[in-house]
Amino acid sequence: MRRFLIMSVLLTGLASAAxxxxxxxVKFEPGDFGTMVSGTITGNEYFDYTLGAQAGQEMFADLKVSDTNGNGVIYFNILPPGSDGVAIYNGSIDGNTARxxxxxxxxxxxxxxxxxxxxxxxxxxxxxxxxSIQ
Known part of the structure; x- marks a missing residue:
């Protein structure tokens, strides 16, 4: 039983790491108000980009697929400061361009x-x- 429990804990840890x-x-170059970031996502992964801003500023975000071995079903959400996962913009509902x-x-x-x-x-x-932030 103990061996099974240890294996379960190890397998759970490996699945979580995957x-x-x-x-x-995200940092902008001096004098710039925007940038482009690139990456890949696999399966249940997600990638969080953090970006400091002030109330009243406008955020623009546009997500495009660069390549895929599937259908390219990728989205983004925008979460406010201190959010526990609740979004103020949901790309799967509102689309992959936000302003x-x-x-x-x-x-x-x-x-x-x-x-x-x-x-x-x-x-x-x-x-x-x-x-971008303006």
Whole structure:
């Protein structure tokens, strides 16, 4: 029984590591108000990009598929500062181009993720995410 419990804990840890969240801070070059980031997402992974902004500024985000071994079903959500996962913009409902007025000061999170068959069958989707704050 003890051997089974240890194996279960190890396998659970490995599964969690395979679907680990990735995080990156987005910084603009001096004088710029935007940048493009690129990456890949596989299966249940998601990638969080954090970006500091002030209330009243406008955030623009546009997500495009660069390559895929599946259907390319990729989206992003925008989460306000301190969010526990609740989004102020949901790409799977509102589309992969957002232009929103930000309600408060702080670090916003742009979460890129897969849905549907691509997520469920561990497909990989490459993307380009254009971000700006004005």
């Amino acid at each position: 679907w680990a969240q990735r995080v990156a801070d 929103i007025d930000l309600p408060e000061d702080g670090d916003y999170t742009i979460r890129v993720y897969l849905m549907g068959n691509d997520r469920d069958t561990d497909k990989t989707v490459g993307y380009n995410l254009d971000l």
